[in-house]
Amino acid sequence: MSEIAQRELLVSLGASLFARGFSVGSAGNISVKVADGYLMTPTNSSLGRLEAAQISKLDRNFQHVAGDKPSKEVFMHRAFYDARPEAGAVVHLHSSAATAVGCLPDVDPENPIPPLTPYFVMRVGRRMPVVPYYRPGDPAMGPAIQQAAMTARAVLLANHGPVVSGATLLDAVYAAEELEEAAKLFLMLRGAAPRLLTPAQVEDLLGTFG
Numbered sequence: 001m002s003e004i005a006q007r008e009l010l011v012s013l014g015a016s017l018f019a020r021g022f023s024v025g026s027a028g029n030i031s032v033k034v035a036d037g038y039l040m041t042p043t044n045s046s047l048g049r050l051e052a053a054q055i056s057k058l059d060r061n062f063q064h065v066a067g068d069k070p071s072k073e074v075f076m077h078r079a080f081y082d083a084r085p086e087a088g089a090v091v092h093l094h095s096s097a098a099t100a101v102g103c104l105p106d107v108d109p110e111n112p113i114p115p116l117t118p119y120f121v122m123r124v125g126r127r128m129p130v131v132p133y134y135r136p137g138d139p140a141m142g143p144a145i146q147q148a149a150m151t152a153r154a155v156l157l158a159n160h161g162p163v164v165s166g167a168t169l170l171d172a173v174y175a176a177e178e179l180e181e182a183a184k185l186f187l188m189l190r191g192a193a194p195r196l197l198t199p200a201q202v203e204d205l206l207g208t209f210g
């Protein structure tokens with residue numbers, strides 16, 4: 001896909017996420033790999049009102065080369081690209097259900113949301129660990145995220161929100177949406193004893209859909 005097409009897709013997906021309440025105010029940021037570097041949402045921008053020409057452009061070393069000043073979370077996105085060579089896009093949201101799960105002290109930090117539904121497993125994967133709290137924009141978060149992303153397509157930042165990678169921008173956005181829905185189900189079912197997908201069912205999904 002051309003860079004112009006990626007810019008337009010970023011604008012339309014950002015608007016769609018914002019319109020459906022996955023992001024409010026200027027929360028969240030999105031990046032996508034292009035031929036000679038990365039496109040990234042500008043800092044303090046609303047995902048609902050991005051402009052294709054203003055989107056930040058970074059070179060392959062994540063240096064700002066054009067457009068508005070990039071998100072202060074550049075290192076968060078970089079951690080995913082460094083850990084996961086197949087990643088073509090990264091989406092960070094403060095979507096409320098996933099963020100709520102990241103505020104619960106009594107969940108399994110290795111994998112707080114169990115395999116409740118097939119699409120969560122297919123889009124987000126086998127597990128999604130929690131990364132301890134860091135102040136937004138704190139570069140110290142980078143190594144912690146990179147370490148967690150070595151074995152997971154998505155991580156949940158404690159008391160902050162999810163960070164999700166995908167092979168394409170559309171894949172990463174779909175995974176972020178599935179993660180939010182799975183978090184809602186998890187919260188609805190707290191205190192119940194839901195039937196989970198079995199390990200064999202999880203492996204069957206990953207073997208069939210990747």
Ligand code: 13P
Binds near residue numbers: 028029043070094137
């Ligand atoms: P930016 O506006 O710098 O992208 O930060 C928003 C955010 O979501 C911080 O985590």
